[in-house]
Amino acid sequence: MRRRLIMGERIMYVDSATPLNCVFAVTIRGNFSLERLRNALHKVQQKHPLLRASIKEDAAGVPYFVSSNKLSEIPIRIGERVSDEDWKVQSKLEWNKLFNGKSSPLARVVWLKDAEVSDLMLICPHCVCDGATFVALMSEILELLDNPEKELISYLPFNSMEGLLSQSFKVSKAKALKASFFSVVAKLFFLFKSTKGSNPTGQNYLLHWKLDAEKTAMLTAECKAAGVSVYAALCVVLLKAFQSIKGSKAHGKVICPVDVRKFVAEIKVDHMFAFAPIAELSVSDKPDGFWDKAKKVKEDLNTKIAAMNVHELLLMSEYFHGSVKKMVKYLQTTQGTHDVTFSNMGRLGISETYESFQVETIYSPTVGFPWRNPNTIVVSTFKGEMDFTFCSNDSFLPEGEAIEIKNKVLELLQQELMMNYA
Incomplete structure (x- = not known):
């Protein structure tokens, strides 16, 4: 390869x-x-x-x-x-x-x-x-x-974008022209876009907490009863927590990475791959109740996922290599317009018990982004417990404020759960 x-x-x-x-x-x-x-x-x-x-x-x-x-x-x-x-x-x-x-x-x-x-x-x-x-x-x-005797089946790598998409997507002249046009637009955008801000100079840090099995089950049950996803409910909680702690400096937006395997059949669930298309979500300023806000987030996310043409996005992205250094510099020097990137891995498909050992706990992945805005929260569920990791940099978000946001998240979850189980 x-x-x-x-x-x-x-x-x-x-x-x-x-x-x-x-x-x-x-x-x-x-x-x-x-x-x-x-x-x-x-x-x-x-x-x-x-x-x-x-x-x-x-x-x-x-x-x-x-x-x-x-x-x-x-x-x-x-x-x-x-x-x-x-x-x-x-x-x-x-x-x-x-x-x-x-x-x-x-x-x-x-x-x-x-x-x-x-x-x-x-x-x-x-x-x-x-x-x-x-x-x-x-x-x-x-x-x-x-089980050391177990054998794994290898797979062939793809050697180009066209090779990856060959079975499910055909590149037409119109699509190629569209991609070329947008690559020119991107070059012009980054040509005039300021990247004079400073790279993050502080220390990356990591917060970690769990929602116990009882509260996880309560939240899951409430979401099901309200007809919303756990992810949508957590998005509302996170954005309310940022708003509470950051005040007017909060953006009220969350970035949602979407698993590309939902769209590209050639990328199997057990294959290594890194690209994730994203959807940007926000919470309405209207004085709606918590579950009404969560329903709106769920609807917005479903609409944006349904509109994703991931094959075309993958194709078009290959025309942007000429702007990649500017894109990276932009991420390193600008604060963005979102509060946090939030990923929900759901229930992990990893066994708890083996012949010779037991898995006591699994921690959600952590990452040390070099971006100006590195705020990242990942949640996963194992043995019935939600596990949260919150990674950032203290030059962008002081660790003390991140701890306040974490505590506010737990407080808001407690309020919603106790309100419904009182």
Whole structure:
């Protein structure tokens, strides 16, 4: 494979000197050997083409995924597990480490262990993975730790955008002309758009909390009864919390990443992929009740998803490579018009119990964005509990304010749940 990064991957690559990494951590009770972990990672690496590739730039500085038989095995760093908070400390360290070794693959593992419990952390650059990728990789690792004889079926990489979409989308001259036109518009936009703001200079941080199983079940039941999605209800809560803490500085908007696998059949649920189309959502200023607002958010999201022509979006994005450095600079220096990027991974398809160990908890992925506005909240559900991670940078959003927002989220959820169960 020698493939130029597609536009979504290219933005998340940033450049050769800037790390943009995601971390996915699980806590396991039980024992497994280093030999079994190496075997699991070897088989996972052999299945996924992107784990047998590195990123190399050509003479013009354009990055490519390049397959190599000389890459090392996925490296494992072993450390002592002292407390339940260690994974957060290690996550922040891993955000800032580049994947730039000449023979290093685009993944690594940190194994924190004591006599009975381990934290297993998988780290990948964001340009090769999304939330679904992490769930697939971790599921495979855990299954192989428990059953080393299990075999995985590899798949072929795609070598171009046309190769990815060949079975489900045909590129017409009209579509190509439309894409060319918008690429010119983008160049003009970024030509006159100021990117003189400063890059984030503070420290990235991570907040983490859970909604226990009882409250998670209550929220899910209330959403079902009201005819709204949990995501829509949480969007309303988050935006109300930002408004409460930030006041007039709040934008009242949330960015929603959408799983591209809903639209492109060629990208299977267990394939590595990084691009996610987005929808921007807001909450009405009208004095409606909480559930009326949530219904409106749900309707808006469904309308925007239904209108997404992801095949055409993927095609058109390939005409924007000439503007990619300006786009990245724009993200690094402007605050944007949204409060937070919010991703709901839903119930994780990872088993709780294995023959030789149990998964005690799974933490929602974390990411250290180098953007001026890095506010990111991810929620996932495992063993009936919602797990939240909130990542940002203290030069953009002071950690104290983020803690206030977190506490306000929990307060608002408590108010809504207690109001309906009083």
